[in-house]
Amino acid sequence: MPLSKKESLYGKGAKRGNTMKKLIICTSLIALSACNKTERTIYTVEYPDRPSIEITENPLKNAYFGDLHVHTKNSFDAYITGTRTTADDAYRFAKGETIDNGAGEAISISGPPLDFYGVTDHGEYMGVIAAMDARTSKDPLTKTKTGKSIFGLLGGGTDARMQAFMDIGTTIVTGEEIEDIYDLEFIDSAWAFNVNAAEKHYEPGKFTTFAAYEYTQMNIIGEIDDNLGATNLHRNVVFKDKAPTRLFSTLNSTNPEDLWSWMNDTRANGMDVIAIPHNSNGSNGQMFAMTTTDGSAFTESYAKNRMLNEPIVEMTQVKGTSETHPLLSPEDELADHELYEILIGMPEEAQKVPGSFVRQSLARGLEFEEKLGANPYEFGFIGASDTHVSAPSLSEKEHFGKFPHDTTLENRGSVPPDGAKEWGEKQTQEALAFIASSQYGASGLAGVWAEANTREHIFDGMRRKETFATSGPRLKARFFAGDYNPSILESTDMVEQAYAGGSPMGSTINGDTESPDFIVWAMKDPAGYPLQRVQVIKVWADGGDYKEAIFDIACAGGAEPDAASHRCPDNGASVDLSNCKTNDETGSADLKAIWKDPSYKPGQRVAYYARVIENPKCRWSTWDAVRNGTPPNPDMKATVQDRLWTSAIWVQP
DSSP, rough: OOOOOOTTTTTOOOOOOOOOOEEEEEEOOOOOOSSOOTTEEEEEESSSSOOOOOEEEOOEEEEEEEEEEETTSSSSHHHHOOOOOOOHHHHHHHTTTOOOOOOSOEEESSSSSOOOEEOOOOOOTTTTHHHHHTTTSSSSGGGGHHHHHHHHOOHHHHHHHHHHHHHHHHHHHOOOOTTTTTOOOHHHHHHHHHHHHHHHHTTTTTTTEOOOEEOOEESSSTTTTOOEEEEEEOOOEESSSOOOOOOEEEESSSSSHHHHHHHHHHHTTTTOOOEEEEEEEGSSSSSTBOTTTTSOOOOOHHHHHHHHOOOOOEEEETTTSSSOOOTTTTTTTTTTTTOOOEEETGGGGGGGTSSSSSHHHHHHHHHHHHHSOOOOTHHHHHOOOSSSSOOOOOSTOOOOSSSGGGSSTTTTTTGGGGSSSSEEEEEEHHHHTTTHHHOOOOEEEEEEEEESHHOOOHHHHHHOOOEEEESSSSEEEEEEEEEEGGGGGGGGHHHHHHHEEEEEEEEEEESSSSOOOEEEEEOOOOTTTTEEEEEEEEEETTEEEEEEEEEEEEGGGGGGOOOOTTOOOOOOOOOOOOHHHHHOGGBBBBEEEEOOOOOTTTTOEEEEEEEEEEEEEEEEHHHHHHTSSSSSOSSOSSEEOOOEEEEEEEEEO
């Protein structure tokens, strides 16, 4: 039922059952003696309103998969496009239940239930659009001029309704609220509903939920009336456990540094919180800029404050991948993975590429660290979906898109329009008129290495950046740097030795006269496609120039990388575009390697991260075409190679 300030289920605040008592009982895997690294810790969490729960900690950590970028009908753009699901529905989907996508189609998750989830509705006007819809709501907001305009009660047709909706988007950019719908008590109530849904579905040890929302910062291109588009500087704000009763949105301030100040105050009041920037690929060079928001020079305190509040970034999601771009990485043959060519109304060719992608920004951060003694871009990586139907679409074969209308194949441009069986030039252009849907990817997922599936453990894993991103599949990877014997790869206790003798992804280590030993262990999705290769990406700064090098370090089938090119030989993986069949025997279920950097220079500041590449398979658009009995759209890539990115390990002098 719609929320209103008079009829709210939860009032102004959210009641959270976060009072717990821990009883620590240490039991060893080897001996029932004092606790050490090989032991699992078992403790009991006691709640006042539910049975106690026993949690087992694994000191060597487990990989947990989740999504922290999920929208429901409480987001202004989701409701207006047909989404009717709530935060409660979203959590049910993540736990394996089937929900409606808003267009009358049942959707369910590909693969097993997720381990953790966070609904991140836009903080600006949260729940307000749904409450203005007089067809389903009795809230006083239905009687506002804005509400009547959006839902056609003032006449004027589709154009007038769309203009009213665009006016809402404009205020999010400018920070100047629309007075008749900026009802703070109602927004508090909608936020409380989401917070309480997270609390209701939290099952420590089995399924973790986080109270979260999206801070929707955008900078306009040109003048506000030019409608040239806007840059994407959004952040998802995630609370560890307790959450405040009122959130901070761009209607409070459009400066993310003010958001960080609010987060610092929130943390000082006992509520830990992080923000996760996303879609830097559409930021017009501003997400990872060389100055602060007002153009001032970075300082050491700025760099430290940014990393305190934004320790991880979103590497991939529905609206493209933010790792790198062919213009920045011309020697990287895999740099064009799921590029998003139009974002928030702005063509890619009009955007500034430097400052918009993660890999180059790692180098920028190293340059700042040299100057300031602190690195503003020392972030870890996660993936997410940015779904607007409460549910991530993670499977190429069963892709259902970002919005309800994306389930229509013609809308997403994967089949010729009007029932045609071939692609003509005019037909291709017509299909690409739905430019957003055609470019959406079936992506992505966040991976966290943590001792147990609880808020405390997963949040702490994110803060220490022991995280990885995948473009959809449940791939896993370990990444360590240290001093290791090559025989470690054959040891049954390899992971224990790796922790004992070095540092995992997300760490910063001191360099030596020789390269550290890097260990990568990659594992395929149990229900997915085999692995083709594992790479280490090296990034550094050299006198203001940003440098990178790519090393294939493990190849499918036991092949060795070429000594000169540092690339694996072609493993013969292929895709039959007539039926999407692949020759999976060419790939590997897992790949391990221990590697030293052959170009290592003592005293150089460097960041290294691992990238795991699957064999190629049909992109979702090709699957659509195969089922439709038509050729793939020639303006779309026919195949895709899904992948995983580990967080980096930084080596400093």
